[in-house]
Amino acid sequence: MASDYTPTNVSRRAVVLGLAAGSFVLSVPLSRLARADEEKNGKKKYGGEAMSGGLKDDPRIFLSIADDGTVTLLCNRAEMGQGVRTSWAMVVADELEADLARLTVNQAPGNETKFGNQNTDGSRSMRHHFVPLRRIGASARKMLEEAAAAEWGVAPEEVRAREHEVVHQPSGRRLGYGALAKAAGARDVPAHDALSFKTPDQFRYIGKSDVRLVDNMGITTGTAKFGIDAQIDGMLFAVVARPPVYGGKVKSFDATEAKKVPGVIKIVEIKSPDIPSGFLPLGGIAVVAENTYAAIKGRSLLKIQWNDGPNASYDSKTYRQTLETAASKPGKVVRSEGDLDSGFAAADKRVEATYYIPHLAQAPMEPPTATARVTKDGCEVWCSVQNPEAIRKDLSKRFGLPIEKVIVNCLLLGGGFGRKSKPDFASEAAILSHAMEGRPVKLTFTREDDIHHSYFNTVSVEHLEGGLDAEGKPTAWLHRTVAPTISALFGPDPKHESPTELGMGAVDVPFAIPNLLIENPEATAHTRVGWFRSVFNIPHAFAIQSFVGELAAAVGRDQKEFLLEIIGPDRKINAKDLSDTWIYGENPEKYPYDTGRLKGVINKVASEAGWGRKLAEGHGLGIAAHRSFVSYTAVVIEAAVSPEGDLTIPRVDIAIDCGAVVNPERVRSQLEGAVIQGVSLATISEISFKNGRAEQSNFDGYEVTRIDASPKEIHTHLVSPTGYDLPLGGVGEPGVPPVAPALTNAIFAATGKRIRSLPIRDQLANTV
Amino acid sequence: MTNFTVNGKPHSFDGDPDMPLLWYLRDIAGMTGTKFGCGQALCGACTVHLDGAATRSCVMRIGDIDGQEVTTIEGLSPDGSHPVQVAWRELNVAQCGYCQVGQIMQAAALLNEVPNPSDEDIDAAMTGNICRCGTYPRIRNAIKQAAGGAK
Ligand code: FES
Numbered sequence: 001m002a003s004d005y006t007p008t009n010v011s012r013r014a015v016v017l018g019l020a021a022g023s024f025v026l027s028v029p030l031s032r033l034a035r036a037d038e039e040k041n042g043k044k045k046y047g048g049e050a051m052s053g054g055l056k057d058d059p060r061i062f063l064s065i066a067d068d069g070t071v072t073l074l075c076n077r078a079e080m081g082q083g084v085r086t087s088w089a090m091v092v093a094d095e096l097e098a099d100l101a102r103l104t105v106n107q108a109p110g111n112e113t114k115f116g117n118q119n120t121d122g123s124r125s126m127r128h129h130f131v132p133l134r135r136i137g138a139s140a141r142k143m144l145e146e147a148a149a150a151e152w153g154v155a156p157e158e159v160r161a162r163e164h165e166v167v168h169q170p171s172g173r174r175l176g177y178g179a180l181a182k183a184a185g186a187r188d189v190p191a192h193d194a195l196s197f198k199t200p201d202q203f204r205y206i207g208k209s210d211v212r213l214v215d216n217m218g219i220t221t222g223t224a225k226f227g228i229d230a231q232i233d234g235m236l237f238a239v240v241a242r243p244p245v246y247g248g249k250v251k252s253f254d255a256t257e258a259k260k261v262p263g264v265i266k267i268v269e270i271k272s273p274d275i276p277s278g279f280l281p282l283g284g285i286a287v288v289a290e291n292t293y294a295a296i297k298g299r300s301l302l303k304i305q306w307n308d309g310p311n312a313s314y315d316s317k318t319y320r321q322t323l324e325t326a327a328s329k330p331g332k333v334v335r336s337e338g339d340l341d342s343g344f345a346a347a348d349k350r351v352e353a354t355y356y357i358p359h360l361a362q363a364p365m366e367p368p369t370a371t372a373r374v375t376k377d378g379c380e381v382w383c384s385v386q387n388p389e390a391i392r393k394d395l396s397k398r399f400g401l402p403i404e405k406v407i408v409n410c411l412l413l414g415g416g417f418g419r420k421s422k423p424d425f426a427s428e429a430a431i432l433s434h435a436m437e438g439r440p441v442k443l444t445f446t447r448e449d450d451i452h453h454s455y456f457n458t459v460s461v462e463h464l465e466g467g468l469d470a471e472g473k474p475t476a477w478l479h480r481t482v483a484p485t486i487s488a489l490f491g492p493d494p495k496h497e498s499p500t501e502l503g504m505g506a507v508d509v510p511f512a513i514p515n516l517l518i519e520n521p522e523a524t525a526h527t528r529v530g531w532f533r534s535v536f537n538i539p540h541a542f543a544i545q546s547f548v549g550e551l552a553a554a555v556g557r558d559q560k561e562f563l564l565e566i567i568g569p570d571r572k573i574n575a576k577d578l579s580d581t582w583i584y585g586e587n588p589e590k591y592p593y594d595t596g597r598l599k600g601v602i603n604k605v606a607s608e609a610g611w612g613r614k615l616a617e618g619h620g621l622g623i624a625a626h627r628s629f630v631s632y633t634a635v636v637i638e639a640a641v642s643p644e645g646d647l648t649i650p651r652v653d654i655a656i657d658c659g660a661v662v663n664p665e666r667v668r669s670q671l672e673g674a675v676i677q678g679v680s681l682a683t684i685s686e687i688s689f690k691n692g693r694a695e696q697s698n699f700d701g702y703e704v705t706r707i708d709a710s711p712k713e714i715h716t717h718l719v720s721p722t723g724y725d726l727p728l729g730g731v732g733e734p735g736v737p738p739v740a741p742a743l744t745n746a747i748f749a750a751t752g753k754r755i756r757s758l759p760i761r762d763q764l765a766n767t768v
Numbered sequence: 769m770t771n772f773t774v775n776g777k778p779h780s781f782d783g784d785p786d787m788p789l790l791w792y793l794r795d796i797a798g799m800t801g802t803k804f805g806c807g808q809a810l811c812g813a814c815t816v817h818l819d820g821a822a823t824r825s826c827v828m829r830i831g832d833i834d835g836q837e838v839t840t841i842e843g844l845s846p847d848g849s850h851p852v853q854v855a856w857r858e859l860n861v862a863q864c865g866y867c868q869v870g871q872i873m874q875a876a877a878l879l880n881e882v883p884n885p886s887d888e889d890i891d892a893a894m895t896g897n898i899c900r901c902g903t904y905p906r907i908r909n910a911i912k913q914a915a916g917g918a919k
């Protein structure tokens with residue numbers, strides 16, 4: 001058995017500024033300022049301040065400097081491919097005036113009381129933490145400078161930190177960070193208003209594109225530790241047979257054959273919760289074994305009778321009809337401007353269309369997996385998770401342990417995309433360790449488990465109607481969005497999209513159309529609906545941006561020109577004027593919907609992509625733009641459809657305005673990935689249900705884009721306002737929503753065929 | 769009893785010969801560099817070299833590898849200096865990184881056979897390796913860069 005696994009890799013060198021980077025140190029008293037911030041009340045909080053745990057910026061919590069000068073930074077957000085560990089290092093090293101090569105990044109364990117919010121979701125990490133990170137670096141720099149000044153007995157104004165040392169300018173004396181760390185660590189953390197920050201021209205790393213990933217070596221040599229790689233002495237391995245239908249329970253089971261498999265140790269029944277089951281595990285029959293293979297083999301020999309429960313007849317084909325029927329009738333009004341009827345009365349032309357997007361599974365390449373050890377004294381978990389605090393809360397309640405006794409070690413995530421925001425798999429591992437009397441248990445979802453038991457992106461029907469006057473100007477806009485809501489996970493049976501979901505592109509439509517009505521008829525959830533990279537923005541943007549293309553075509557206009565026109569003049573729209581009460585949790589004053597910025601990305605992407613250029617036969621250009629996670633994105637796709645109806649994508653251009661860009665190289669990689677994930681869901685990915693069960697099981701049925709179908713070229717364009725004072729927008733998700741409609745608009749341009757139902761799959765056969 | 773080598777070291781296994789090599793490597797030998805992604809030869813995350821050929825370890829019965837040489841990512845190069853690994857770092861190919869071990873093993877096998885692959889060669893060789901994060905454009909570029917560097 002492999003040796004013990006030490007997740008936080010605590011430096012053995014003396015650590016003198018701040019605390020050791022280990023996971024089990026006592027909590028630090030909050031700096032006076034952090035406390036003062038927390039005590040500020042009576043004001044509505046937004047952004048990171050409003051998140052559980054809030055924002056922390058005490059350098060003594062996050063930074064340590066060893067006597068050889070090595071700086072260790074604790075990263076408090078989950079790394080799942082967005083590059084957060086590298087970007088964190090860039091920001092802190094820059095403000096600290098540290099040499100990035102002498103900085104190592106360790107991963108903080110779950111503990112929101114100590115580290116602030118850790119729920120890595122909603123494209124929030126840099127958006128919320130850029131300023132606190134700068135403060136961490138700048139305060140530590142100031143503490144080092146003050147320590148040097150005291151050492152030399154000179155005025156602090158005469159010293160300056162530069163490249164990992166502090167220099168006394170008049171005398172040229174210098175001291176390295178290692179030599180100063182101890183004295184610096186003994187000083188008070190400076191007040192916020194005593195901090196000075198670099199100006200952008202002084203940045204060494206922020207905004208620069210030549211930074212290598214801090215995890216590159218581990219990833220390319222196989223030594224990087226993902227959640228699934230945890231190795232704990234004496235651990236056992238388990239898989240669970242879960243109810244195939246949401247709400248199902250075990251009626252009876254026979255494990256005789258399963259127990260005969262060499263290596264199978266124990267069969268454990270996990271009680272299924274009543275639904276709605278929130279984030280609780282689904283229950284079922286677990287097989288605990290000496291290795292994963294024996295557990296899988298044992299599970300295949302279980303004979304289980306299920307009570308399928310109330311969702312046993314969930315069928316995607318009939319459910320689609322149910323949604324379509326709902327979309328054909330008026331529903332709950334969620335935004336209304338002007339008077340729709342008079343808008344249509346003034347119209348010369350009326351266009352309508354109905355769009356469909358099926359459920360999707362996140363299918364991160366590392367399936368959900370967790371290892372847990374539960375004893376009467378406490379509980380320790382090793383896993384890859386987006387929201388460690390959710391695990392701590394669940395296990396603390398489940399086992400009656402104080403939350404401090406629940407330790408969650410955060411390893412790298414082999415992708416998350418929203419799936420690993422849920423603690424269900426960690427709960428299962430802990431339940432099984434408990435059943436095994438404290439033996440550590442690694443619980444693995446096989447790919448089949450992952451695809452059957454995702455928290456699926458919603459399924460949706462979007463119905464749109466538009467009126468156009470004789471000049472081709474829109475006079476009326478009706479949008480009915482019908483989709484089961486994530487809130488149905490928590491009951492009591494909500495049937496409408498929540499403000500969060502409506503605020504993902506449905507109500508926050510920035511169009512200058514005088515008469516506009518947005519409705520949300522009822523839909524009932526029959527499976528677990530959850531977050532998938534960019535969430536409800538996917539169906540909303542697909543429908544809206546497709547429909548803009550349809551309106552343009554109806555009046556023979558250029559898509560891009562029409563899109564710019566429908567957005568109208570440059571203006572900053574307050575969220576309340578869009579009936580958007582969510583706006584991604586941000587302050588509406590700081591984050592108005594800026595139509596100038598939306599038009600900016602459209603113009604940028606169009607000019608970079610050569611909008612209007614001459615194309616080969618069977619090729620077409622399509623465009624789409626969308627704001628999500630308070631960033632603005634636009635995409636132009638060149639699609640090519642062969643006479644047989646085979647689709648290829650020669651080129652994609654994508655532009656983002658996410659405010660100031662901290663790590664341009666990672667912003668580009670997120671956009672590249674978003675394009676490919678968008679192409680995947682547009683072309684081939686679908687989860688469908690029959691008899692309550694997901695019909696797909698693995699990457700043969702649930703297809704995702706592979707290299708040969710990936711766009712031949714992806715060009716990324718960063719439209720960033722200058723300066724770093726502007727509030728930042730999200731990056732991880734906003735690239736996804738405009739991809740599908742840009743593609744279907746391009747297909748329309750290439751073939752005249754309008755795709756209204758995703759995935760495209762073989763809908764193009766024999767159309768050309 | 770099955771005898772084989774992993775990265776040049778002798779291994780022997782007398783358990784269930786149906787066990788896929790992947791689970792032997794990960795759960796019994798404690799070598800976690802090789803990843804589990806699908807268990808059905810559909811994603812390439814588990815790719816190793818078996819007598820030099822890229823092989824999906826998740827469907828390779830351990831009973832069938834007697835006398836063969838297994839190379840995993842841990843043995844591709846002693847210090848991460850294989851041209852494919854170097855190119856992967858220079859181009860920051862990885863996002864989450866989880867699929868990349870399989871991608872690297874597959875790409876290294878490709879370059880052994882086709883030292884200067886075309887785009888078509890790359891697509892054909894790499895299509896069995898899924899990257900859910902969407903790093904394909906950089907994988908293409910990194911393979912070409914590694915091919916150039918290996919000349
Ligand atoms: S795990 Fe072997 S191919 Fe997917």
Ligand code: FES
Nearest residue numbers: 864865867899901
């Ligand atoms: S880098 Fe995440 S799956 Fe490939």
